[in-house]
Amino acid sequence: MTRSWPWLLVLTALLTATPLAAEGAEKWQAFLRVRTLYPTGQLKVWVSDEGQTWRYVTSSAPFMAEEAKGKAHGDYLFALEYLPAYLRFGAQGAYLGRLSVDYAEALVGTEARKPLEVKPLGPVLNPGNLQVADGQPAIIFHRGQTEQVNGFVMRFQPTPRPPDRAAQRLYWGNYVGPRDASDELAQAIAWWDFTIFQQGDKLEECVRKVKALNPQHRVVLRLWLPGQSPLLYAYDEESRRVARETVLSQFSSFADLVDTVTLSEEEPGNTLRGWVFGELAPAGIYLYKHEFERETGQEFVWKSPAAREWLGEKFHDMLNDLYDVIKQRYPQIKVYQWVELRGYGNVSGFPEFVRGEDLKMDGYVLEWIGSMKETLVETSLGKAAIRQSFFERYLRELMTRNHLQPEQILGQVWPYTGDEERFWEGVEGIRTTGVPYLYNFWPWAGMPELPETFGSPDEKTPAVLEIWKDLKPYIEAGRR
């Protein structure tokens, strides 16, 4: 296996990870406090229960970001859910330089806990200076070694470890546009636990073949909506009827094979981008300005906040109505919404116009969940660094507010970036929220190792195949 360390990192994390509970000071039972002589974003922290397998916790990077904005250099505090038997800190990875560490201590609650043992790792000058806060540092050297940690290991009498609440079984899916219904493609798709299918002329034939090969395969359809139709949908009955039939016709002939349909992936953006980027009100909107003025009592002004809100409201109503229409005809089929949490920054529809999390739905399809983020949280001892997935806090709030379970969410990972470390961080980030469904985004994907099902190679293909080398056995191991 090449570039095995991210895989091992994740494997370690999966064996030992503890999902973050709700935010709050009570969650952080222990801390590591480190005083460096100079600001650095490169001081990294790991924990281990037995001193062999290490789980990366976080780094001083969030502190450095604040210091770069003018905050005075102070102690670096790292929040831990419990005090493990082993704490490791130092430099690792693509970093060149030294870290002058004046002292380091662990705390349980607010009480300092004396280490049973302290050992330097790698080249460290004056390691004995570590435990005395006197301005005389132990100096850690690092020269960019990817896997080597240079720093210290401290051994402690540990505190009890919280239970692991992360998803135990993962279900893996793909995102596929079935351009054909060949046996090879069906075979490749059927290998997965579920698939998000785009529309296409061969969709039904492909789905039937896949289900014949793997009856357990979960079929999720991404439905498309007539473009720029929310106002027509709201105010023209015949248009509304056509739109409803357009949606239903995309799967009605094989509805018995469909588990889930989704309504809103790029549709809000496709509609609203075309509308709102012009300097003049499009005719399709101007036609209904009297409806705006009747409903709001205001004069219609193109691009005014009120007009934008009105457009979003109509889109919101359309999506909710289509939810009802589908559920009325096919109550067993789940209807999911795509919630673009970050927004594309270019009027994707979410959240500029439509508050996706308020839509009627049976679940979410998440995009862009991938990366982990190191950040500072308030704790009983002050600001401390932690690391969590970008959407973790948002997702937990979302599930609570909408009464959703982790099983009602499809989380996305992004092997197409070719960044193996980031990919596995995405897996870890989703899994630790308890979400068991993960799907890969890679264009045309059937099976990476079968080029005839996987679409045309491009410059990212070699990196994607490197990820696949580790991902495939990982998925198969999970199934066993």
Added chain:
Amino acid sequence: MRNLLTLLVLLSLAGAAHAADFAWWKDELPYRVPVVVKTAGVEESDAPAQVRFNFSAFLPGGEQLDLHSVRVVEQDAESGAFLREYPALVQPVDNYFSGLAPLNFQKPYDPAKPPWIRASSENPANPALNLVQQSGLWEAGTPTPPWTLAIDLGEAKLINTALVLLGYDGGGRVLAKARLETATESADGLTDGNWELVGDWDQTSMFENGSWRPFCFAPREARYVRLVMEKMTGGVQPKVRAFQIFRPLYDPDNRQEARISWYLPGTWNGERSFFLYFDALRGQGQPAPPVPEQVAILREAEETLPVRSPAGVGFSPTYDKTASGPTDPNLLSYQYKDDAFIVPTAWAVTLPREGLYTLAMRIRGNPGDHQIAVLWDRKILFQGVFGLEGEDWNMIALQPQTLTAGVHTLELMIKKGNGPRPVDLDLIMLTTAPEFLPNQVLLAYPGAGEVRR
């Protein structure tokens, strides 16, 4: 642990006192230059030293240096007595000589005289001719690769450097694959001929667009030099703003300048006295001495190739008494209001043999993290972050990497980091020293050369 001592010495009138009173080491080496090596108040051990010396400015007219005759000898600073000879690495300088213009410039352009330039295609609005009159703009005339630009110098000449400036096209559209070749013969000056590869790049990176791409190679005779561009990202055709060819600075007939480096074993603090002894070339000259077990190749920051981007966000040469190197200026400094730009530097580096080399840099600036990329022959050797501590110079080093012998192109791309301080680069060094832990670089003082009477 080994600390680092580095020194750079050029011939200067300022120098060691009483060197002329020191005993002559060997009569058969009639020339010598004193070199005083000083620590900077910090104990050093097993440290490399380096001297750059223009021998042709010293030798009597008509005499040429015998490179293989150069010896490094330590003599007692008080008595002048011989103490020890050190295995030394003697390398002709691998810099190029720019003169007033690259070899391929011709202004005003005379179509009857070389140099000429040819292209596989060109946009009539941006013809290849622009590149031999000045740094203009050539744009390919067809979207189909490969696209070739070839310079014809009119006759075979000794060259060792080519600089290419790609046109910035925005949108991440960059030249993803290209190669530089030379030939002594070619019927059409473009496709036919005895072309030989001297450098390439085959990866897409943020470092290629809008910055000079240097190709440093061992001096070779060539009449034709061509850049074959094989792939652009984004489905566009390439643009080149400059394609410049240079001859070597080291020229046996005109300028024999070399670098001499050696290791000083042991731990010490203070001042020591060395001499370079050498002779002019006589007959076949002396046999080549063996390459020392440990070598260190140093480049002063101010020796950088002019690889700053056209936006002008490059280092500025400046002077600081704490920086190494006797020249004025003796470091590169870069200051901009924020951390927006990547600041490029580049050097030719000649490695005497394949081995594990550590790259170290002496640098100072805003405390904290700075982005850095190290490119070796236009491929990324390291990309990540370096950290600076305190106000003074920091020495940072990469883990040892296996590098091959020969002339290479080393590029650093760094960022200023957050804060008001400029980032200053003093020197870079490649060394085979094991367990290399950088600490501090020391200053050195040259003396006046002597001839044995």
